[in-house]
Amino acid sequence: MSNFGSQGVCMYVCLCHGVSDKKIKKLILNEGITDIRGIKKCTALGSQCGKCVRQTKEIINETLAGEYRQAS
Ligand code: FES
Numbered sequence: 001m002s003n004f005g006s007q008g009v010c011m012y013v014c015l016c017h018g019v020s021d022k023k024i025k026k027l028i029l030n031e032g033i034t035d036i037r038g039i040k041k042c043t044a045l046g047s048q049c050g051k052c053v054r055q056t057k058e059i060i061n062e063t064l065a066g067e068y069r070q071a072s
Pocket residue numbers: 013014015016017045046047048049050051052053
């Protein structure tokens with residue numbers, strides 16, 4: 001398990017298009033986007049080398065798991 005962006009540190013997930021973990025979390029929490037397809041629609045993430053896709057999926061899962069824990 002990773003801890004992307006913990007302690008307020010901003011990290012670029014997609015270096016090709018400059019998409020940060022903070023931006024991804026914002027899309028999940030504020031816009032209700034819960035899958036990689038939705039993130040790709042809102043950003044250019046994954047459209048070049050694709051190395052960021054796996055990491056983005058982990059961020060989505062961690063963010064959603066955190067929301068679930070907070071709600072219960
Ligand atoms: S790092 Fe995201 S497309 Fe290359």
